[in-house]
Amino acid sequence: MTSPTVLVVGAGISGLACARALRDAGATVRVVDRGRAPGGRMSGRRVDGRAIDLGAxxxxxxxxxxxxxxxxxxxxxxxxxxxxxxxxxxxxxxxxxxxxxxxxxxxxxxLRDLVIDLAEGLDVVAGETVEEVTPATGDTASVSVSFTGSTGAEGFDHVVLAMPDPQARRLLAPGSRALDVLHGxxxxxxxxxxxxxxxxxxxxxxxxxxxxxxxxxxxxxxxxxxxxxxxxxxxxxxxxxxxxxxxxxxxxxxxxxxxxxxxxxxxxxxxxxxxxxxxxxxxxxxAPHDDPFLLDDRVGVCGDAWGGKASVAAAWTSGDALGRAIARASAFPG
Missing domain, CATH: 3.90.660.10 (Polyamine Oxidase; Chain A, domain 2)
Known part of the structure; x- marks a missing residue:
């Protein structure tokens, strides 16, 4: 029996909290981010060797x-x-x-160093861009993901979009039920x-x-x-x-x-x-969502917009809770 495969799109604090929860539960997790390094909105810039926090x-x-x-x-x-x-x-x-x-x-x-610490031991691929995510349509169907530069789609048991709602909306295929929940x-x-x-x-x-x-x-x-x-x-x-x-x-x-x-x-x-x-x-x-995350048709969305109050703690908590919810809903070895 193989472990479920989960793609996490977004290597900010929420996405990596989700990935760690999934890995700890036995899932095979891959994290992709279009940026050059993990960080998300906890990123900054180095000037003369000194980091300056520009996000959170x-x-x-x-x-x-x-x-x-x-x-x-x-x-x-x-x-x-x-x-x-x-x-x-x-x-x-x-x-x-x-x-x-x-x-x-x-x-x-x-603050970026805290996100990089969360990425330790995870399969994180920087500079990879997702074009479209098509949610699962049946009990056995996988979530289909198209990547930039790829000629075909790849299937995953679950896909997590760890990003602001408008960015998640851009990636979801037309007709996805999550579009009715996410803000523009x-x-x-x-x-x-x-x-x-x-x-x-x-x-x-x-x-x-x-x-x-x-x-x-x-x-x-x-x-x-x-x-x-x-x-x-x-x-x-x-x-x-x-x-x-x-x-x-x-x-x-x-x-x-x-x-x-x-x-x-x-x-x-x-x-x-x-x-x-x-x-x-x-x-x-x-207006943050009251729910801690979204999970529908095996596509999840998490981040600081979830849990009622936008904050770094809310972002981590949202990702961690979503990862554990996916783990409970999945079949794991043993």
């Missing part, structure tokens, strides 16, 4: 959750660090007050992340991060040196959805207005010595 800003972990055990393992191995339990709130004209909450965790080497592009908010490097640290040492309210340009600003723990004079600002929509075709065009907004908010006198932008077209769902 931090993560939390619910006490006694399955994800908390993963976080404790990362902490024990030095892959993650406690960052702060206090953020500032701000408006367009400056800092307003502080807000305490759960401990926010970060990574001293960049208008159900997601974009953001543009702008990294600003300064010659020296001019802002308050207790900034940590700031949620920005009532701003047409900003939504969040993080002290990346404080987040990483190396004190580098780097800020990462996430735009408002409004500003991102205006610059989706020209992310670099958002650098000047975001720089001006950050400088005004933090009363900075020096201009950054370097700046670059990264576009996230589907940064967060406008």
């Amino acid at each position: 800003s931090y993560f939390t972990a619910e006490p006694d959750s399955r994800f908390e055990a993963v976080v404790h393992d990362w902490l024990a191995r030095g892959l993650a660090r406690e960052w702060t339990d206090t953020f500032r709130t701000a408006g367009p004209d400056g800092i307003r007050d502080s807000r305490s909450g759960p401990m926010r965790f970060a990574s001293p080497t960049g 592009a208008d159900g997601w908010h974009p953001t543009i992340a702008v990294a600003l490097t300064f010659a020296e640290h001019e802002w308050a040492s207790d900034l940590h991060g700031a949620f920005v309210n009532d701003s047409p340009k900003l939504s969040f600003v993080a002290d990346d040196g404080d987040r990483r723990g190396d004190g580098a004079p780097v800020l990462v600002a996430h735009s408002s959805a409004e500003l991102a929509h205006a610059h989706l075709d020209d992310p670099d065009g958002a650098i000047a207005p975001i720089t001006e907004a950050v400088s005004r908010m933090l009363a900075l006198t020096a201009a950054p010595v370097d700046a670059f932008a990264h576009r996230w077209t589907f940064a967060r769902p406008a």
